[in-house]
Amino acid sequence: MSDETHESAAPGTQGTPDGTSDVGAAIAGISRDARRAAHELALLDREQKDRLLAAVAAGLRESVHGLLAANQEDLTRGRESGLSRALLDRLALDEARIEKLAASVETVIGLDDPIGRVVQGRTLPNGLRLAQQTVPLGVLGVIYEARPNVTVDIAALALKSGNAAVLRGGSAAARTNETLLAIIRTALRDTGAPAEAVQSIDAHGRDGATELMTSRGSVDVLIPRGGRALIQHVVQNARVPVIETGEGNVHVFVDAGADPRTARDIVLNSKTHRPSVCNSAETLLLHAEAEEAGREALRALLRAGVDLHVDERARRWLPTGDPADSADGQPMGEVHPLTPEDYGTEFLDLQMAVGVVDDVDRAIEHIAAHSTGHTEAIVTDSVARADRFVARVDAASVIVNASTRFTDGGEFGLGAEVGISTQKMHARGPMGMAELTTTKWIVRGDGQVRA
Amino acid sequence: MSDETHESAAPGTQGTPDGTSDVGAAIAGISRDARRAAHELALLDREQKDRLLAAVAAGLRESVHGLLAANQEDLTRGRESGLSRALLDRLALDEARIEKLAASVETVIGLDDPIGRVVQGRTLPNGLRLAQQTVPLGVLGVIYEARPNVTVDIAALALKSGNAAVLRGGSAAARTNETLLAIIRTALRDTGAPAEAVQSIDAHGRDGATELMTSRGSVDVLIPRGGRALIQHVVQNARVPVIETGEGNVHVFVDAGADPRTARDIVLNSKTHRPSVCNSAETLLLHAEAEEAGREALRALLRAGVDLHVDERARRWLPTGDPADSADGQPMGEVHPLTPEDYGTEFLDLQMAVGVVDDVDRAIEHIAAHSTGHTEAIVTDSVARADRFVARVDAASVIVNASTRFTDGGEFGLGAEVGISTQKMHARGPMGMAELTTTKWIVRGDGQVRA
Numbered sequence: 001m002s003d004e005t006h007e008s009a010a011p012g013t014q015g016t017p018d019g020t021s022d023v024g025a026a027i028a029g030i031s032r033d034a035r036r037a038a039h040e041l042a043l044l045d046r047e048q049k050d051r052l053l054a055a056v057a058a059g060l061r062e063s064v065h066g067l068l069a070a071n072q073e074d075l076t077r078g079r080e081s082g083l084s085r086a087l088l089d090r091l092a093l094d095e096a097r098i099e100k101l102a103a104s105v106e107t108v109i110g111l112d113d114p115i116g117r118v119v120q121g122r123t124l125p126n127g128l129r130l131a132q133q134t135v136p137l138g139v140l141g142v143i144y145e146a147r148p149n150v151t152v153d154i155a156a157l158a159l160k161s162g163n164a165a166v167l168r169g170g171s172a173a174a175r176t177n178e179t180l181l182a183i184i185r186t187a188l189r190d191t192g193a194p195a196e197a198v199q200s201i202d203a204h205g206r207d208g209a210t211e212l213m214t215s216r217g218s219v220d221v222l223i224p225r226g227g228r229a230l231i232q233h234v235v236q237n238a239r240v241p242v243i244e245t246g247e248g249n250v251h252v253f254v255d256a257g258a259d260p261r262t263a264r265d266i267v268l269n270s271k272t273h274r275p276s277v278c279n280s281a282e283t284l285l286l287h288a289e290a291e292e293a294g295r296e297a298l299r300a301l302l303r304a305g306v307d308l309h310v311d312e313r314a315r316r317w318l319p320t321g322d323p324a325d326s327a328d329g330q331p332m333g334e335v336h337p338l339t340p341e342d343y344g345t346e347f348l349d350l351q352m353a354v355g356v357v358d359d360v361d362r363a364i365e366h367i368a369a370h371s372t373g374h375t376e377a378i379v380t381d382s383v384a385r386a387d388r389f390v391a392r393v394d395a396a397s398v399i400v401n402a403s404t405r406f407t408d409g410g411e412f413g414l415g416a417e418v419g420i421s422t423q424k425m426h427a428r429g430p431m432g433m434a435e436l437t438t439t440k441w442i443v444r445g446d447g448q449v450r451a
Numbered sequence: 452m453s454d455e456t457h458e459s460a461a462p463g464t465q466g467t468p469d470g471t472s473d474v475g476a477a478i479a480g481i482s483r484d485a486r487r488a489a490h491e492l493a494l495l496d497r498e499q500k501d502r503l504l505a506a507v508a509a510g511l512r513e514s515v516h517g518l519l520a521a522n523q524e525d526l527t528r529g530r531e532s533g534l535s536r537a538l539l540d541r542l543a544l545d546e547a548r549i550e551k552l553a554a555s556v557e558t559v560i561g562l563d564d565p566i567g568r569v570v571q572g573r574t575l576p577n578g579l580r581l582a583q584q585t586v587p588l589g590v591l592g593v594i595y596e597a598r599p600n601v602t603v604d605i606a607a608l609a610l611k612s613g614n615a616a617v618l619r620g621g622s623a624a625a626r627t628n629e630t631l632l633a634i635i636r637t638a639l640r641d642t643g644a645p646a647e648a649v650q651s652i653d654a655h656g657r658d659g660a661t662e663l664m665t666s667r668g669s670v671d672v673l674i675p676r677g678g679r680a681l682i683q684h685v686v687q688n689a690r691v692p693v694i695e696t697g698e699g700n701v702h703v704f705v706d707a708g709a710d711p712r713t714a715r716d717i718v719l720n721s722k723t724h725r726p727s728v729c730n731s732a733e734t735l736l737l738h739a740e741a742e743e744a745g746r747e748a749l750r751a752l753l754r755a756g757v758d759l760h761v762d763e764r765a766r767r768w769l770p771t772g773d774p775a776d777s778a779d780g781q782p783m784g785e786v787h788p789l790t791p792e793d794y795g796t797e798f799l800d801l802q803m804a805v806g807v808v809d810d811v812d813r814a815i816e817h818i819a820a821h822s823t824g825h826t827e828a829i830v831t832d833s834v835a836r837a838d839r840f841v842a843r844v845d846a847a848s849v850i851v852n853a854s855t856r857f858t859d860g861g862e863f864g865l866g867a868e869v870g871i872s873t874q875k876m877h878a879r880g881p882m883g884m885a886e887l888t889t890t891k892w893i894v895r896g897d898g899q900v901r902a
Contacts, residue, residue, distance in 0.1 A: 039819070043842060122864060128853055130863060137875050138845070216686070220875050235667070236690070241876045262898040269900035368490070390893055391494060394589070402579055402896030411901075412581060412892070413573060424588050424671050424889035425692045426877040438875035441863070442841055445853030447713040449720035450862075 023204050027211040030166060030199050031218040034139045037194035038164040042136050044193065046113040049160050055187035056156065057105040063183050064098050070179040071148070078146075078172050086276075091146045091173055101152045104416075108156040111415045114433040115162045129444045134437040136162035141212055141219035143234055145226040146170035151180045154223075155198045157418055161436040164197045166219055168209045170226075174202055213238040220438075221426075225419055228346065243427060243435075245419035248278035248374035249346050250404045253363040253389070254297065255380035256289035262401065263293040263379045264300045269403040270377065272304045276348050278420060279375050279407040283343055283353040285363045291317060293379075298354065302333040306350045309342040310335060313356035343370050360385045364392045371395055373422050375407040396422060396429035474655050478662040481617060481650050482669040485590045488645035489615040493587050495644065497564040500611050506638035507607065508556040514634050515549050521630040522599070529597075529623050542597045542624055552603045555867075559607040562866045565884040566613045580895045585888040587613035592663050592670035594685055596677035597621035602631045605674075606649045608869055612887040615648045617670055619660045621677075625653055664689040671889075672877075676870055679797065694878060694886075696870035699729035699825035700797050701855045704814040704840070705748065706831035707740035713852065714744040714830045715751045720854040721828065723755045727799050729871060730826050730858040734794055734804040736814045742768060744830075749805065757784040757801045760793040764807035794821050811836045815843045822846055824873050826858040847873060847880035 044052075060067070071093040078088050114134055121131035140163050144150045151169055158165040169177040177200060185195045201208040212218055213234060222242045224234035235244055252270050254263045270281035284301075286294040294317045301308060302319065310318065318335060333350065342353040343366070357363045360378075367376050377399040378389040386400045397407040407430065409417025414432035421427040427435035495503075511518070522544040529539050565585060572582035591614050595601045602620055609616040620628040628651060636646045652659040663669055664685060673693045675685035686695055703721050705714045721732035735752075737745040745768045752759060753770065761769065769786060784801065793804040794817075808814045811829075818827050828850040829840040837851045848858040858881065860868025865883035872878040878886035 039843070039845070042845075124862070124864065128857060132880075135845075239687070241692075241874065243876075259898075265898060265900050273901050386895075392490065394490070394493075394586075395891070397892040397894060399894040400896065402894055402899040403901050405901040406579060406894055406896075406899065407892070411575070413575065423692065425694075428889050429583075429892045438879050440846065441848040441858070441880045443848060443850040443853060443857055444837075445851065445857075447710075447716060448853040448857070449716050450724050450854050450856040 023207040023211050024215075026204055027201060027208055027215065027218065030201060031139065031212075031215065033196035034164040034166050034199055034219075037196040038136065038138045038162075040194050041159065041162045041164060041197055042115075042138075044162060048191070048193070049113065049162070050109045052159060052187060052191040052193050053105050053109045053156055055191050056152075056184055057102040057109075059183040059187050060098055060102040060105070060152070060180075063179065064095055067093055067098055067176065067179050068095075070175040073175045074146075074173055083146075083172060087146055087172065091148065091176070093148060093176065097149075101149060104149070104153060105156045108160050108416055111160065111433065113160070114437050119439055126448050127445065128448055131442045132439045133442060134434075135440045137436055137438050138220040139164045139166060139218070140436065141166045141168070141222040141240065143168040143209055143213075143222065143224045143226075143230065144170065145230060146172035147225075148173055148176045148180060150225055151177050152184075153416070154418070155184050157416055157433055157436060159193075159197060161433045163436055165199070166212065167198065167200045167202075168212065169200065169202055171202065171205075177202060210237065213240060216240055223419060241426075243419070243421050243431070244423040245421055245431075246278045246374075247346065247372045247422055248280070248420075249283070249344065249370055249372045250279060250281045250375045250377075251283045251285055251363075251367050251371065252281045252377045252379065252404060253285040253357075253360070253367070254287060254290045254293050255360060255378060255382060255385055256287040257381045258287075258290055258293050258379040259381065260293040260296045263290070264296040266377070266379050266401070266403050267297040268300045268304060270405060271301060271306055271352050272350065273403065273405050275350050279404050280348070281352065281377070281404050282345065282347050283355070283370065285366060286314060286317070286354065286356045287360070287363070288313065288356050288358050294356070295319070301352060302335070303330070304333070304350070305330055306333040306352050308333055308335050309338045309351065309353045311338045311355040314354040346372075360388055364389060367393055367395075373424075374420065375399060375404045377402070377404045396420065474658040475662050475666075477655055478652060478659055478666065478669065481652060482590065482663075482666065484647035485615040485617050485650055485670075488647040489587065489589045489613075491645050492610065492613045492615060492648055493566070493589075495613065499642070499644070500564065500613070501560045503610060503638060503642040503644050504556050504560045504607055506642050507603075507610075507635055508553040508560075510634040510638050511549055511553040511556070511603070511631075514630065515546055518544055518549055518627065518630050518634075519546075521626040524626045525597075525624055534597075534623060538597055538623065542599065542627070544599060544627065548600075552600060555600070555604060556607045559611050559867055562611065562884065564611070565888050570890055577899050578896065579899055582893045583890045584893060585885075586891045588887055588889050589671040590615045590617060590669070591887065592617045592619070592673040592691070594619040594660055594664075594673065594675045594677075594681065595621065596681060597623035598676075599624055599627045599631060601676055602628050603635075604867070605676075605869070606635050608867055608884055608887060610644075610648060612884045614887055616650070617663060618649065618651045618653075619663065620651065620653055622653065622656075628653060661688065664691060667691055674870060692877075694870070694872050694882070695874040696872055696882075697729045697825075698797065698823045698873055699731070699871075700734070700795065700821055700823045701730060701732045701826045701828075702734045702736055702814075702818050702822065703732045703828045703830065703855060704736040704808075704811070704818070705738060705741045705744050706811060706829060706833060706836055707738040708832045709738075709741055709744050709830040710832065711744040711747045714741070715747040717828070717830050717852070717854050718748040719751045719755060721856060722752060722757055722803050723801065724854065724856050726801050730855050731799070732803065732828070732855050733796065733798050734806070734821065736817060737765060737768070737805065737807045738811070738814070739764070739807050739809050745807070746770070752803060753784040753786070754781070755784070755801070756781055757803050758787065759784055760787045760789045760802065760804045762789045762806040765805040797823075811839055815840060818844055818846075824875075825871065826850060826855045828853070828855045847871065
C-alpha cells in the first residue's frame, strides 16, 4: 500500500430512497452473478487471463477522452462540494495517469499465475495421492475511497488470480469509476469472459455497502482500502471475513551505540520520504545513551520541517537556536511538549512523537503498547539487541538498520500489492496475488475406503 | 475433526448475576494475561515446549483419581439434567481414556515445531535481506462443547505452536475441565512457563463467551468446535476473526461407467463408517446411466440399516422385496420419498438423500447449490470427468475414487488436527499446527533508505 493514505473520508454519501429490502435484493443479485462469474474465471488458464488483461489495457488507452470527460465531471462536483485539495489531486486523471493505469495492468500480465500451484502433496501409504493446490478465493469485495487507480489495480489483480470482484468506490469518483468499469466489462465480453466478473455496487449507495458487508456468503473476503475511518467502519460492521489493511503507527528505535549518521538517515527517511503513507514512522524512541545519534536525528527532522512532540528527556537534546540549524529557505519544524495522545497518533504528516527510553526492553514494551502491528524498526550495532528486538516485537514487518518505508509489496519483490495486512489471519504484511488465493485438497485414489 | 460430531447443544448455560460490565472487566483481564503469556511462549524453543508438554502428560497420569472424581460429578449432574446418552458418553472419562489423553499429548511432543520456519526469503538488489518466518498467532480462543479431550488437545497444540489459549468449554464438563486446567497450569508453572498460557472463562458463563467473541483484540482467532448451532452462533456474533470448522453436507457422485463394486464400497464407507462425523456423506448422486452401480449401492446401504430419502428415479433402482436383501439379524433401512429439505440436511446419522442426475455437470451444479464446501467425491472411470469434477467443485477437499472419510488431518498426515476448516481464509480443510501460526517479515539491512 505504498501509495495509500489515510484521510478519514466517509465510505459513501447517498442512501437509497427505495429502502433497504430493495437494496438487499440488488446486492444479492450482484453477489449471485459474481459467484457465477467466479466459477468461470477459476477455469481460465493464464493465456486467457493475460489476453483479457491486455484488452483492459488497450481499452484504457483507447478511452482517454471519455475517461478525462468523466473525471472532469467528478472533479467539478468535488470542487463544488468542497473536497480537499489532496483528495481532488488523488481523484484527478490526466493522459499520463491513464497511461500509468494501462501500464500497471501490463505489469500484472507479466506476473506468474498464482493459481494451480501445488503447495504440498504426498502419496499416502494406502496409495491415495494428495495435492494441495492454489485456487481463487472466489468473490472479492473491495471498499475504497476516491481513487480511480484502485478500481483498475484491484480488477487486474482479481482477474489474474481468477477472482470476481464487487467494488464499492467512493462516491466522489462515481463517474470516473463508471467509465473504468465499462472499459473493463467490454474487455471481459470481448475476450469471452463473463462481464459480471467485475461489478460495482456504487449505485446502491451506503446501504449497498452495508448490505455487502453484512451478508455472509455474498463475498469470500472484504478488503477495505483507505483511511482509518473507512477501515474501522468495515472491521466493526462486517459479518463477512475482512482483511484489515494499512493502519501503521510505526516506530523507529535508536539503540545505544547506533551509528549517528546511519540513525539520522534512517529516521529521516522513515519519517519524511512520504509522510502520508502507512509505512512512514510516527514515533521516534531514543535510547538514553544514544545522545549523539538522538541530537543528529532531531536536528535533521526539524531542518526537514518536521514538528516534534518531545518528552522531557528528548527536549534536552534539541538544537538550541544555532543558526546552522535552520534549513535553507525552509521553515524549521516546531517543537511541542508531548501529550499523552501523541504516542497513539498516526500523524501521516510532518509530525513525530519523540521519547527517550532506558533500554531496548523499554522500547519493546512501548511498542507493544502502541503498535498497530504494521512495521517496527531498530537502528543498532548490537547483534544481541537486534535479535532481541526481532524476536519480541510483534508486527508484520520488523526491520533492522533500514528505513520503515521498505515494508511494501513492490520493494519486497511481490510483484504487485493488494494492500498491507496488519492482521494475523490469512495474510500478514504486504499482500500480493498469492494472498488472493486459497487452496483445495485434491485426493485421488482407486477405491480406497477407511478400515 | 475426525471425532467431532454435531449435536446442537447450546454454547453455555449459566449467566452471571453480577451483570455484563463485571464480566467485561474479567474477560479483559484474562485476555491481557493471555497476551502477556503469549509473548513469553513465543520465545520458548522446542525443547522447552516439549518439556512442558511432557509435564502435562505426566500430570494427567498422576491425577487419574482426581480426574475420575471430578468427571463423576459432571456425569451425575448431567444425568440429573437429562443429558443425552451420546453426550454423557462423550463426557465420560475412565482410566483408558485418561491414558489416551496423555498419549495424545505425547504425540504432539513428537511433532516438529511449527515456529521459526522460513517460508520465503531473498536478498534484494539493495542488499536488504528478507525472511518471512512463522510465528505464533498469539492468543487462541476456543469455544467447544462437553468434550474433555478438546481441552487437552487444544492446550497441547496451542502450547507447542507457542500460542496462549482462552478456553470456553461446555458447562456440562465444568468440573472435569477445571481439573484438567489445574493439571495443565501446574505443568506450566513447574517448567517455568506462564500459568496464564492456558485459561478458562467458564466461570463467566455465557456472557463471558459473548464478551470474548465481541472484543476485538481479546483473542487473535476464535475457533468454535462442536455442533452446527454452536458454530453458527459464533460465526454470526463474533467480531474477532473466526475459523469456521466442521460443517459437512458431503456428496458422493457415482458416474456412468463407474465400477459397481468400487462405487458400492466407497458409498457405503462414506456413509456408514462413522455417520456422526462431518466427513461422512449425506447425499448420494447417481448418474442416470449408472444403474448397476446405483442398484448395488442402494441395496448395500439398506442392508447396512441406512434410511434412504430417494427421488423418483432412484426409487426405481431400489431392491424389491427380495429376501436376500435383508441383512442377517439387522433391520433394513427404511425408504422415504425425498423432501425438498433432504438435500440440505446434514443427517449425521444412518440416513442419506439419493437423487439421480443426467450427467456430471448436473452433479456439479447440485453440489454447488447444496455443498458446505467440506468434502465432495466422485466415483468414475473417466479421466476427463474426474478432471472436470476436480476443477469445478469448490470444496476444501475433492476426492476421486475414495471414501469421503479420508478428509482428516490424521489421514492426510498433518500430525494432529485442530479442526477442519470449511472457510477459505487462512486455512481450508484439515488444520494442523501450521494453521495456528502466522508470519513475520524480518528485514535486515545496513543503513538502507528509500530513494
